[in-house]
Amino acid sequence: MHAGQIVLAPIVSEKSYHGSVHGVYTFRVHSDAHKTQIRQAIEELFEVNVTRVNVIKVQSKPKRRGQIKGRKPGWKKAVVHLKAGQTIEVFQGAQL
Numbered sequence: 830m831h832a833g834q835i836v837l838a839p840i841v842s843e844k845s846y847h848g849s850v851h852g853v854y855t856f857r858v859h860s861d862a863h864k865t866q867i868r869q870a871i872e873e874l875f876e877v878n879v880t881r882v883n884v885i886k887v888q889s890k891p892k893r894r895g896q897i898k899g900r901k902p903g904w905k906k907a908v909v910h911l912k913a914g915q916t917i918e919v920f921q922g923a924q925l
Contacts, residue, residue, distance in 0.1 A: 832870035835862045839919050840906060852911040858884075860905045867907045875917045881910040 845855040889903035
């Protein structure tokens with residue numbers, strides 16, 4: 830997979846924005862990507878050095894609208910720790 834296919838989108842929330850101050854960034858990633866692919870993709874896209882990657886599978890949730898039952902799809906997110914002093918510009922202009 831190409832780096833742009835692995836990293837789908839940054840996750841911007843209060844918790845992830847607070848982590849970005851400390852060099853920790855959160856991304857939504859492809860469900861088949863593993864830690865090594867995520868590390869290489871982040872380093873290629875943003876030209877930073879990654880020290881650690883944590884991967885979390887977000888489970889699907891049951892949803893209901895009237896009598897129709899279904900499930901929202903699950904997804905995968907990655908928490909990426911950067912080398913000290915490095916930042917990713919995507920999170921710098923976020924307004925919460």
